[in-house]
Amino acid sequence: MIKIDSEKRKEYKIQPPPQHTVFEYGRGNIADYMQKKGVLLQEKYRKKSEEERVESRVQEELDFYIHEEACEKMFHHCREMALTEKEAMGFLIGDVKYWNKTYAVVYEVATASLEASPVYVRFHREAFEELFDRLDEIDYEYVLVGWYHSHLGYSSFMSVIDIETQKKYFNQPFHAALVIDPILGEMKAFRLSENECVEIPYAIFR
């Protein structure tokens, strides 16, 4: 016999969003920001992809925040993988909070060994134990608020396979996907809204 006794839903902490933003998408140029962080790569690393682009409309309201250190880790991971002509990927780990509206905060990222090519990426089966170690280091009730992955010079967009992942795993209103292109100097955030792909603004905070 299996019986579900009760469900404990995650409670969203009531707290103002991060105030010390160092970059806000739509107000600054992310390529300049990436240049300053020394993560841009030369054109010679650019790859071609036949991936079908899923068109997305744009949401204006800001409700997605990324800690600067987490952002730098993602940038460097994407850069290092691009140097080996492979896509990078990882989880966005953080929390969901409330202040007049629900918003998500990425405090850290986690990745592990990948099965990757210039146009495809997933975790190695054996890599999950590395990920579990990383998750066990977190000392708060974390939520996987989304995932990131890179595109090698064919721009930041959601492909059909990316949308499938988003629908299968990251389909809550606070979830996001970050797509980083370290060659073109792009980072865009996307989410699903009524089963449609929406580009959303984000802020990087210190």
Place this chain on the structure above:
Amino acid sequence: MKITIKDAETGNRINMEIDDDNTVEEIIEEAANYWKKTPGAYVIRLGKKILQADLTIEEAMLQDGDVIEFIPDPEGG
């Protein structure tokens, strides 16, 4: 025996009562159905180990109070 299942994507948890003759697969299916997830799409972890669906509770060494967690297995292109 009582165990807890955590959904890493939302932070939600369910408390579940199970018997020794249940299998890991039955637990996963029950939780996945409750959360409207695809059962086979997730990596299920118990501590630092991946729980294999075909194990019995005894083989998986599940104990009263254990927390198992649904972890996504994303693919990007």
